[in-house]
Amino acid sequence: MQNIIEMRNITKRFPGIVANDKITFELRRGEIHALLGENGAGKSTLMSILFGMYKADEGQILKDGVEVDINSPNDANDLAIGMVHQHFKLVEVFSVLDNIIMGIEPMKNGAIIDRKKAKQTILELCEKYELHLNPDDIIEDITVGAQQRTEILKMLFRKNDILIFDEPTAVLTPQEIRQLMVTMKNLSKEGKSIIFITHKLDEIMAVCDRVTVLRRGRHMGTVDVKDTTKEKLSNMMVGREVDFFIEKKPTTLGDAVLMVENLSVTSDLTNKQVVDNVSFKVHKGEIVCIAGIDGNGQSELGYAISGLLKPSSGNVYLNYETITHKSIRYRNDHGMSHIPEDRHKYGLILQDTLANNLVLKKYHLIPFQKRGIIQNEPILNLAEQLINDFDVRSGQGPKTPAGSLSGGNQQKAIIAREIDKDSDFLLSIQTVRGLDVGAVEFAHKKIIQERDRGKAILMISFELDEVMSISDRILVMYEGKIVKDVLAKDITVDELGLYMAGVKKDPNPLLSFSQEELDKMETLRGNK
Amino acid sequence: MNDIKQKLTSKWNHFKVSQGFKNITASLLAILLGILLGIIIILITNINNAGLGISRLLLGAFNNPRGPWIGIGQLLYYATPLIFTGLAVAFAFKTGVFNIGASGQYTMGLFVACVIGIMGDGLGFMQWPIALLAGGLAGALWGAITGILKALFNVNIVISGIMLNYIGMFVVNNILGVPLRPYMVDGAQNRTVVVDQAARTPYAFLDKIFPNSGLDFGIIIAIGSVVLIWFVLNKTVFGRELKSVGMNRDAAKYAGVNEKRAIILSMAIAGFLAGIGGALFILAPSTRNLGNQYSLENVVLGAGFDGIPIALLGNSHPVGVFFAALFIQYIKLAGDPMQSLGYASEIVNLIIAVILYFSAFALIVGQSIAKLKKKKPKDDLPSDLVTKPQEVNQ
Secondary structure: OOEEEEEEEEEEEEEEEEEEEEEEEEEOOOOOEEEOOOOOHHHHHHHHHHHOOOOOOOEEEOOOOEEOOOOEEEHHHHEEEEOOOOOOOOOOOOEHHHHHHOOOEEOOOOOEEEEHHHHOOOOHHHHHHOOOOOOOOEHHOHHHHHHHHHHHHHHOOOOEEEEEEEEEEOOHHHHHHHHHHHHHHHHHHHHHEEEEEEEEEEHHHOOOOEEEEEEEEEEEEEEHHHOHHHHHHHHHOOOOOOOOOOOOOOOOOOOOEEEEEEEEEEEEOOEEEEEEEEEEEOOOOOEEEEEEOOOOOHHHHHHHHOOOOOOOOOEEEEEOOOOOOOOOOHHHHOOOEEEEEOHHHHHHOOOHHEEEEEEEOOOOOOEEEOEEEHHHHHHHHHHHHHHHHHHHHOOHHHHHHHOOOOOHHHHHHHHHHHHOOOOOOOEEEEOOOOOOHHHHHHHHHHHHHHHOOOOOEEEOOOHHHHHHHHEEEEEEOOOOEEEEEEEOOOOOOHHHHHHHHOOOOOOOOOOOOHHHHHHHHHHHHHHH | OOHHHHHHHHHHHHHHHHHHHHHHHHHHHHHHHHHHHHHHHHHOOOOOOOHHHHHHHHHHHOOOOHHHHHHHHHHHHHHHHHHHHHHHHHHHHHEOOOOOOOOOHEEEHHEEEEHHHHOOOHHHHHHHHHHHHHHHHHHHHHHHHHHHHHHOOOHHHHHHHHHHHHHHHHHHHHHHHHHHHHEEEEEOOOOOOOHHHHHOOOOOOHHHOOOOOOOOOOHHHHHHHHHHHHHHHEEEHHHHHHHHHHHHHHHHHHHOOOOOHHHHHOOOOOHHHHHEEEEHHHHHHOOOOOOOOOOOOOOOOHHOOOOOHHHHOOOOOOOHHHHHHHHHHHHHOOHHHOOOOOOOHHHHHHHHHHHHHHHHHHHHHHHHHHHHHHHHOOOOOOOOOOOOOOOEEE
C-alpha cells in the first residue's frame, strides 16, 4: 500500500522541551492509523504540525511522495487534510448546514449563497457515509454526537481525504462511540485515510489497522494492530506495566456526611433549571460518583455544593449542619475539601509560588499566621512535606511558580492540599482530566486511601472508565436530574450509557432522613 | 572577607534572574528611551541651544541656582502627593483593579482637609492631624463608592472612576463656590485661602536640613506609608487575600476569600492613600510657611493621573512607586528651566508619556514572552486549560 502522508524526522522544540524528537510517521491510503501516547507525549504537537498550526524545526512532510510546505490550516485544507478537534469549532447558533459550508459557501449568481445545492450535497454525503443528521437543525439543540458528525461532514464537504480525529471519543456515550467506530470504518472503506489520536486501547484494538506509539516526544514504534495486544501497547506507551484494575477493600458505611436535599440551580442565562430537584447522601467510607455526559448539570451541582454558585432552592448539609448559605471559607474550615473542575481557573494561582498554593486554604489559620502576620516558616515546612509526600515535581521546590509545573504535578499539588486538610468530605470534580496514565493511577490511589480512612467522597466525572473503576455507588445525571442511583457492582457500562443518554430513567430517588439524622440536625440548630 | 563576597555574589546571581530584576531593568529601559526621545525633540526644535537644554533636562531638580540642597528638598516636597497617588493606583492594582479615579479621591481628600484646616479653629494642636485623617477618610469614601459599584453592580471601574473624578471636582468647586465661599475663598484670586497655622503640617526640622525648599513632615508620612503598604501587602493575611484576588479572582474565591469585600476594601484603602496625598498638599506649610491654595478651576487635578505612570513605572511595588514618584518629579522640575531657554516645558510631559508607553510595552512584551514559554507543556491539555495573562477587572 502506498503512503499518502509521510512525516520524516520531525523535530519540534519548545523552550526547555523537545516535544517531537525525530518522529517518523507514515499514513497509508485508506487505513485507520492510531496515534497513541500519554499526555505530553507529543501527539497533538505532531498533528498540529501536519495541520499547519506549528512549524517543525526540522524534518519534512511528504504528500503522495512530494514534499509539501504547510504553514497554516488553510494550506492543510488545500492538501485535503481535515481535522476534528477535541473541542468542536462550531457556531452554536447556526444550523448544521451553515456550519458545514462556512468559508466555502457555494454561490449562485456570484453573490447569493446557494443553500439548496449545499443541502443536496450534504444529504448525499450523509447517505453515502451513513451519517444521521438533519442539515437544518441548530447546533446548540443537537447532541454532542451529532455535533461531531457535523464536524466530520465539514471535512467531507471540503473533499478532505486525510481525516484527523483528536480524541473524538472523550465526549461520547458508549453507544455513540460504537456508532463513530462504524462511521470511521465506512470512511476508510471509501478510501479516506484516518489518523485517530487517542489513549484508549480498547478503541484502537476495535477499529484501527496500525498504531504508532509516542512516548516523551519519541517514536516508540509502529505496529500492526492484529499483531499486538493491549498489554504490549500500554507497555510501549508508558514504559512499564500499568495496573488497569484498582484494588479496593470493601468498607463499611458510616454516618451520612454530605446530604443534598431537593437542590435546584437556575441558570442566569437561560433561566432553566440546570440542576433540578436533586437529592442524595454521601456516607463515610464510600466513593459516590456522579456520571453523565458533560453539560447535564453536574458542574453546577458541584458549584452549588462547594459554594461557588448559589442554589435557587433546596439545602446542603455537611455533618448534619445546613451550609446552604454559608460562605466558601466556612465550608473550607468546617470539613469540606474540593478538587475543582478547572485547576487553572479555580485550583491554583498560577503566578504564585507552589508553597503559597499549597497553603491557599490554610494561611488564615494558626500557625500559618499569628495576629494577622503571615508566618513563612510553617508555610515552607508544610510545603516541603507535601511536596515530598505527594511527589510533586518542580524546578525550584516550594518557590516554583505554580504555572511552571506540568499539568500532572499541578493536579498533584491540588490533591495534596485538599487531602492535607483532612476534611470529612471530599468533592472531586474531573479529577484526572488531562492527566497521563501514571498520574491517574496516583490520584485514584490517593482518593481510595482517603475512603479507606473513612472519608466521604463525592466525585463528578465525565469519563466512564473512571466512574466504573473507582466508585462504590454511581448516580447518573441527565438534564439536571438524577436518573439512576445504583451500586457500581450492579451495573454494566452499557446500561450506564443508556441512562447517560436519557434512554432509560428511574424516578428521582427520594431522600429520607432517619430519625437519628433528624435529631442530629435539630441539636445542631439548637446549638446555634 | 571572601565569605562575604561569595554571599554577595550568590545573592546577586539570585537577584539577577528574579522577576524584580527584570522589572527594574524594564523600567530603566523605558526611562532611557523616554529621555532619548526628549533629547531628540530638543535637537529638532532648536539645535543652537541644545547643549544647554539637554543639560537642564538631565539636571532636573538640580537646576536650582541656589544649590543642590534646595533642589533635593523641593524634589521631595513636590513628590510627596505623587507618592501617595502612585501608591493609591499601585495598591488597587495589586487587587486587580485599575484605579483611574485617584484624582477624584485626591480632590476629596484635599477639600475635606482644607475645610477642617480653615474652619476647625477649635481643634488646637490637633487640627492638622485631624484634617489629615479626615482628608484620608474622604478619599476612602470616594474610592469605596467605585469599589461598591464594581462589587455589587459590576459597574466598570474605569468608567465609574473617571466619572467620579469629574463629580468630585464639580462637587468641591460648587460647595466652595457657593455655600462656603464667604469663609474659605479669596474672591480676587478665586482660590481658597491658606489653612490655619495650627492646621499646617510641621516642618519637623526638615527646613533646617533643606532650607527654603518647603519640605515638611509630609515626606516622613509618605515614607512611612510606603513601608506600611509594603508590609500589609507582603506580610499580612489581609494583604495576601487582596493579592490573591488580584492574581486570580476565581481561585481566591474558591479558596474562601470574599472577593467582593476585598475589592471594596482595596478601593477604600487606595482612596484613603490618595486622600492623604491631597490633604498633605493643602496642609503643607510650603516655602517660608506661606501655605498652599486650591484654585477653583474646572479642571481635574493632574496629581491623581500622575499616579498611573508612577505605579506603572514602579511596577506597583511600594518601594518602586517611591522612586518612580521621585523620578517623575525630578524630570518635571526640569520643565521651567528649559522653558527659559525657549523650549516648551511640555517636553517633560512628553517624556513622561513616552516612559508610560514603554513601561506598558515592557509589561506586554514580558507577558507575551511568558505566554510563549507556557505553550510548551500544554501539548495535550484542552484549550480551555491554557493559562491566560493576568486580567484586570474593569
